[in-house]
Every structure is written in C-alpha cells, then in structure tokens.
Amino acid sequence: MLEKIARPEQIRRWDGDMPVRHRYTPGVAGNEFFTALKERGVLLGSKCESCSYTYVPARLFCERCFAELSADIEVGPGGDLVSFTILFQGVEGELLDRPEMLGAVRLDGADAVLIHRVLEPGEEPLEIGERVEVVVKPETHRMGSILDIDGFRVVEI
Numbered sequence: 001m002l003e004k005i006a007r008p009e010q011i012r013r014w015d016g017d018m019p020v021r022h023r024y025t026p027g028v029a030g031n032e033f034f035t036a037l038k039e040r041g042v043l044l045g046s047k048c049e050s051c052s053y054t055y056v057p058a059r060l061f062c063e064r065c066f067a068e069l070s071a072d073i074e075v076g077p078g079g080d081l082v083s084f085t086i087l088f089q090g091v092e093g094e095l096l097d098r099p100e101m102l103g104a105v106r107l108d109g110a111d112a113v114l115i116h117r118v119l120e121p122g123e124e125p126l127e128i129g130e131r132v133e134v135v136v137k138p139e140t141h142r143m144g145s146i147l148d149i150d151g152f153r154v155v156e157i
Contacts, residue, residue, distance in 0.1 A: 044112030076107035
C-alpha cells in the first residue's frame, strides 16, 4: 500500500483469528550446518569470496551478490554480544516465572549474527560488546536442530 491513509476510520477490518502454520526446511546448506552441529558440535558458516562476508548459519548463495557459497568454514565458538533483549512473556503471552534473555552474537570468524538464549548472565548487567561463547548440548542429546545449542554463556576475561 503506497498511498497515505488520510481517514483511518474508513479502513475496513475484520476481527477474528487466522490459523497460520509454518514448517521450516533448512535446505542443503542448512542441513550441512545442522549435521555438523549434531555430529561434531561445531557451527558452520559460508564465506563469500566476492564480498568477503561470512554468513552463519551456512548459506548456498550470497544475499549481497548472489555468488555460490559452500558450508565449509567453522565459526565461533566465541563471539561478541552485539544486542540483547529481556523477555518477560513467553510465545503464548504467558508471564514467565523468571525473565529470559536473547542475544544477538557476532561469532568469531563471522559477519552475520546468530540469535539465541543467553544463559545465566550473572549478577552484573549484560553489556554490548561482552564476550560470550556457544554452549552446545552433549553429543548424546543432540538431534540436529538449533536447539542443540543451549545458548550463549558470558566468558569471564
């Protein structure tokens, strides 16, 4: 919609619920990412030689120049916290017993950020730029999904 709405009261709307379902398919590069995570406990990225940009999770093509990529670079497990948020409600709108934190982390060797939980940040407030590391579940508990990562743990320097 490109036109400016001059009279919002004239907008038609319908109240109700619309059931929406979504199924994520990781694709070829995503499958390599999840296989490496499950079998070796490492995170795979893809580096574009043309743009010098490294994606994580791995991609098949560069979103900037459309060059073909491969999932062949290990990134992390350390990285820098570039942003975070504190959650007081769950996905269904329920109040959480204790707040949770999500962090956006630029892993070592990557340009893109990965978003996941921040585990037990400690007594001090989180700060942008703080060093963190990925915590991967034990091998016997991995299933080949993003939940094979428990989250990010603050690294004491």
